[in-house]
Amino acid sequence: MLDHILSILIFFPAIAAMLGFVVNKDSMRSYGIAVATIEFFLALWLWFAFDSNASGMQFMETIALVPTFGINYIVGVDGISLFIIILAAFFTMIGIASLGETKDIKNMIITLLFLQMTMVGVFAALDAIVFYIFWELSLVPMLYIIGAWGGPLRIYASVKFFLYTFTGSLVMLVGMLFMAYFYYQATGQWSFSILEWYRLILPESFQTWLFVAFFIGFAIKVPMFPFHTWLPYAHGQAPTIGSVILAAILLKMGTYAFIRFSLPLFPDASVYFMFPIAILAIIMIIYTAMVAYAQKDIKQVVAYSSVSHMGVIILGTFALNVEGISGSIFLMIAHGVVSGALFFLVGVIYDRRHTKLMSEFGGLASVMPRYATIFGLMLMASVGLPLTINFVGEFLSLLGFYKQSHILTLLAGMAIIVGAIYMLAAYKKMFFGVITNEENRNLPDVNKREMLALIPLAIITVWLGIYPKPVLGTINTSVEGVVQLMHEKAISQEAKERIPSLDIIIKRTSAKEAH
Amino acid sequence: MFEAVAFYLFAFLTISMFYVAVTTSQALYALSSLAAGMIFISAFFFILGADFLGAVQIVVYSGAVMALYAFGMMFFDTTRDVKEKQGNKAIILGLSVISALLIVVIVAAPIVGSNIEALYPVTEGAGNTQEVGMILFTKYLVPFEVAAVMLLVAMIAGIVLAGKKMDLSLTLMNEQEILRMREEDKNKKVLS
């Protein structure tokens, strides 16, 4: 069973979802929770069985689909994707468990389970075509969730979400096809296997163009400035569960793909584009943080804060060294947990008051102390306070990029200032002061079902903030492999210098251990 | 010399016949001039040495197709003018002329001409009909049979389509009857 665990992880939710059509409406919730929990434990089992000292792919499976064109169903997992898969399973589980009173709950759960299949599929796929298929499929359930359960502007938001990301990924598809064609030219065989592409050293001019093609697809997904405008709409209109999954997992596809495709395939282009992308990332960080500060709607604040944090992730990724990339992967998980939790929290208040405008609130701290406490914790995690999960990732990302540029890191570091500004301002508006709105006076505090989602997230936030090693160590091993690969593949002298060789690190680390 | 005279003569005749066919408002004139044009075209085939093709042209077009049209026209009230509201004639003419010019450029361009090689050269000492028969029943046997089936299918289709309510004649029915029949048709929601 362990040999096929990835396929099981991918397709079990889908099969369960199809069976879900025949399940009685009343027992659907328990059915969904059961499926998601099993899936989550399978994911945990995957982690348990995962060898964290090996840097390569594990649990690989290969099934030929179209052998003539080298399209195969290849899945595998390494330290980079492992935790995002677990996170996806985790969020689906607590997402379903904490679903409030929703219309058409049966359809919602079925959609979520399908979505889970696509999410796990994206992160497990090692064949570009399979990756692409899951990547695009993931849009459909999300489109449905936003379009069917969203707010008043849901149709506009969902169509925008779909078309925008879809357009980007088409460009990416062209890039993939060309990459496969290039592989064919070089070896005489077609292949869409990412691992085989890794072995290919492309000329610099090809790298540049392919990098751009992939970049457009990924950047829209991330979303990077100036491609970010679909996100606030999608978040603003999506139901709580949709926002949570979108922020926690779907956005990570973009940044994950950068690490899976762009960096190892095009090391020279990555170095070439490092500074332009870093500048975009810095604009993302500061600009969207300022936009977040100007928002009136708490959900929009969290949405823009997501974009801002994704900027730090991008920056860490393009640090092109082990510290930065590991940090950015860790920050992906951290941001998933924290922004997911923040969206849950916004959902909690939305369920009670059916408004998200901050001006409607004020003084909630005395009415809902538990809510205020958890919100405060997540807020502090979001602004990157040490000993919370976000700090580790943010610190490492910035630390990594500092090696590449001092000034840009200084600018990017503004994240910790601007982040604090909008978050504290929002918190102040919602929780502090006297109660101005009579409707808020008797709001019930967080209930048990909501606690079910929030408490685990709070625990993870603190636990991985204090003791990130189990996750970070595994990530580190895989990232070292990626960085080494990049160093070896790099053609230009500059790239060789920018991307550190692992040998030096190993030498230094062993010296340190001896010491 | 003879060839040139014949070519120009028949070219003039064909063009004028077809011109009449597309411009006249009388369906009968159009039909007649079309049939004439068809026959003139067969003259080109004879000039070009494609005797069998010329014969087929006369038989099929002037004989079968035109007869079919003639029969078809009996169903319609050909005396009644179809109101032909015209749009911009310049556009129509312009488009036709431009496309004609383009085709000439493409087809008459020397690059096309130089690339063509004879796949089935004309066999010496055999008549045109014989040659056609040889190729048609060897290399093009399958397309030939398919064409035969197609013709059969078309025939059946034609009969089925046209044969509905053959017992009724619109020309003999009065307006009320026709309207009632149409209503029934609509209620039955029969296709076409």
Add this chain to the structure above:
Amino acid sequence: MMEIGLNHYLVLSTILFAIGLVGVMRRKNLLMLFFATEILLNSVNISFAAISHYYGDLTGQMFAFFVIAIAASEVAVGLGLLIVWHKKHNNIDLDSMSTMRG
């Protein structure tokens, strides 16, 4: 001028084709449309036969045969449809056929 070459035939064919196109675009009477189509097909047939002749290759003629066959079936089916249409709507005006309006 006196020597008739392939280009003469092609030009003739093109002129006929243009006439056909004019007919296709201009006529609103469905029957006339069919006539114009026949002209188009015939103009092409001339090209085929001419090319066949000047290259000494019978393939052109073969194609002309098949074109004639297709023209014949087209007429059969087309007329059938036309009759049905006429029975239903009592006219064969092109402008009346607008059920496909988007």
Add this chain to the structure above:
Amino acid sequence: MELFLYTALFSPLVGSLFAALFGASPKTKIAGIVPSILLGVSFLSSLVLLVLVMVTGHTIHVEMMTWMAVGDLYIPFGFVVDQVSVTMMIVVTLVSTVVHVYAIGYMDHDKGFNRFFSWLSAFVFSMMVLVMSDNFAGLFIGWEGVGLCSWGLIGFWYHKESATWAANEAFIMNRIADLGMLIGIFLVYWNTGTLQYAEAFAAMPSLDTAVLTWMGIFLFIGAMGKSAQFPLHTWLADAMEGPTPVSALIHAATMVTAGVYLVIRANPLYDLIPNVGLFIASLGAFVALFAASMALVNRDMKRVIAYSTLSQLGYMFAAAGLGAYWVALFHLMAHAFFKALLFLGAGNVMHAMHNELDPFKMGGLGKVMKGTFIMMTVASVALAGIFPLAGFFSKDLILEVAFVEHHFIIYTVLLFTAGLTAFYSFRLVALIFHGEDRYKHFGIHPHEAYKFMLVAMSPLMLLAIIAGAFKMGYFNMVTDLLPATEYHVHSATTYWIMTIGTQLFVIAAIVFAYKKYTSKDIKVPDGTSKMENSFGYKLLINQYYIPYFYENYIVKAYRELSEIFWTKIDQKIVDATVDGIANVFYQTGEKTRVMQSGNLSTMLKWMVAGTVVLLSLAVVFGLAARYSGEIKTFLSALGV
């Protein structure tokens, strides 16, 4: 010994979590008592460690567990108890124990009693992490941790707009400085390859001076924020919105001295870059004078003390910047005692006066509040630096340092500031405790605080008096770690002239303050007197218009810029572009759907048009293919 270390470190955390358990429930005394006891335990453990370090000279270094290990980076949770950190531990635990006990009385009637103790103990824990950590990252944890607790405690009365505003201001301003600190840490890491103090400092002498200078500057920026140095000082005065015990503990004794601690801790670095040191010293001297001048006229008791704190921090930086790290640390310690005492006394007064803060509305309280009166007077004397109280030993030393190091401008500024310090301290004492009972006009019936609060304060009073006696023992201990420069004025005559002169100057300032503010005709100022309308007074009472400047030119600008970014750029440009592209397609479709009129004749026309287009394309490409050579020559001739 590790047991004592862990006890000292973690018992505040346990106390905090214990109090947090009662966070949502109504006030229980136990939530205050248990953390206080645990802090006492922590203090005793620190004391044991102090004795150990003092007697044996050994330091304790433990590595609890790995925090981050990535690539080349290795950061453990490591703690070190050496001469410097143990001094800080004693100061922190002692003052916080006192403040905890005091707060049980002070917060007696507050709804958020349990929450208060949770935050307060959490603060102590963060502070302990800050001082005990053996690496920069650990320091940063504590650094941010105290920032967080400070936020929570300043904004403790969250229903007050001013309190939450001050809390956010403090947090954000500290964050600005923290960025500098973070960059400093990055510099240390990429240049020395480690964040452990010992290894990093060992590697520093071999580095380029420019790099070291940047390192020093960025780390000092961090220190500037936490220690509220100019220009990041405004938050400290506003932070007085928090409960008074918080002001005593965080904004006087411990957290604000973290910056000084950082400079002292990084002494091997700052020794290598004397230019930065001189800058620090100059800034320190400037802030000392600058803050003291604002304290002169302020009419908010707590703010006066806050400015005094700021001024004293300036002294500490002056000493540290000049390389006299042990002197700075000594002043830090002494200052912690008497300033905490002063604040707690002010807290008593506030309680008695029902949260009235304007000393002009008090007067004559000495008769009603004997204990508080004595304590605050002692603290003020100590602050003024009168022999033989603690302030004399530490502050005079700083003056000597400046003199001996031949930085006479700094010396003069500091000396002048000493006079100002004495003046404003006793202005406060005189206004509060002497003169007429002006409070009666406001219908207030003051009462002395609880006995146990006074008892709790007494250790601080004792230390404020006798701390000077520990000078030699302390010197012997810390100089194991810090540069053991002794500062002696070369000739004894000069020394005596200086000392006695300073004393006389300070005493003169005190007498002047008493004279001026105990007189019977002191009235509550109503903005009409000549002095109040003078330019100097206005400048000082408005804090040199710096908060005004920040509010109008930075905060407002930021807010407006954000608004513009959102409404103008994000919606009108970025998003509008996206929608515009979508609209192009949409409109094209809308326009071209006319083609699909369903009219066969029209469609046929379009068909022919399409054929024409395709045919022209064929012609164009055919020609291009045929004449590609010629086209290339032509294009290259054009220079394309």
